[in-house]
Amino acid sequence: MQITFVLRYLRACLLRACGLLWLAKRRIAKRGVIVLTLHRVLENDEFSSSSSLPATLVHRKTFQRLIAWACDRFEILDLKEGAPSWDATASRPRIAITFDDGWLDNYEFAEPIATRAHCPITIFVCPGIAGIRFPFxxxxxxxxxxxxxxxxxxxxxxxxxxxxxxxxxxxxxxxxxxxxxxxxxxxxxxxxxxxxxxxxxxDREPLNSTMTWEQIREISHRGVAIGSHTLTHQILTSIPRDIASSELTTSRDAIEANLQQSCVMLAYPNGNHDAGIREAARAAGYRLAFANQRGCWTNKTDLFQIPRINIWEAKLTTPRGRFSQAMAEYYLFWQPATASI
Ligand SMILES: [Zn+2]
The missing domain is CATH 1.10.720 (Transcription Termination Factor Rho, Rna-binding Domain; Chain A, Domain 1)
Structure with a gap:
């Protein structure tokens, strides 16, 4: 595992030294938008004792470095403004930053860091499990x-x-x-x-909770875009179609009632969707729905299956755990640029 990680880091450094990561960034800037998916941002002690899967965790310090680096170099889209304009080629690569699940640590760590940096973020919450311990x-x-x-x-x-x-x-x-x-x-x-x-x-995981409505309202007032991640985080393709439709409509209604604003964005739990689910999402009133498949959002993308890149600690750091531009560029730009888009 450790050897694979080191080899991947060396590969990222080599691609960067050859200028290939720069070319990938240019290609993305011309063609579309990269949407990142994060889940949890934790301090060291909680990070090491967390029962969440490693692929959902980022250290607070790493996230801080990611935001500073991204704000400095890229245009960060505010998804509240809807789909991006495709009229002109962007001068800088465009990215959007999203969080799934509505974890309490998003309120404690992620939002304050993003807000201080004037960096727009979107959080997809599940109204049916807001404010509870060990929600998933x-x-x-x-x-x-x-x-x-x-x-x-x-x-x-x-x-x-x-x-x-x-x-x-x-x-x-x-x-x-x-x-x-x-x-x-x-x-x-x-x-x-x-x-x-x-x-x-x-009891050893005090942040293993979802945000309460009060906390969701607070960050929404500070500019965070709030979308739906369904009512109770069911895998929509594994449940009866009428229940899936209800998960989509009731979550949207609950967000609109609690925040007094429209909710038109959805992230499918686990990224699972099919033609019927996409139609149900459209019928429920959503305008943008985000999936988990790797790729770049272009003007040809179906707005009900927008690709995202799942990002976690090991995709952003050197083998010694320091933030690495080469690793971040590798996952943010090289992989999507080389995927079929
Ligand atoms: Zn989720």
């Missing part, structure tokens, strides 16, 4: 698995390959994402029965 099942499952013996985990999931704890957690979460909510709850109950002492461990 993957963190609960991760915490339960960390507190359960290998033997017990394999009794519950007998066909799981023998691997390290981190890979086991990722494999179980990936499998549970494919389940119906009822099946998933039943498996989680089995894990709870096999993992005593869960509550004590949960």
């Amino acid at each position: 099942w993957p963190e609960r499952v991760s915490r339960l698995l960390a507190n359960t013996s290998d033997a017990a985990v394999h009794r519950i999931f007998p066909d799981l390959p023998n691997a390290g704890r981190e890979q086991t957690i990722e494999a179980v979460i990936a499998r549970m994402k494919e389940m119906t909510p009822e099946d998933r709850d039943s498996w989680i109950r089995q894990l709870e029965d096999a993992a005593p002492g869960r509550q004590t461990l949960e």
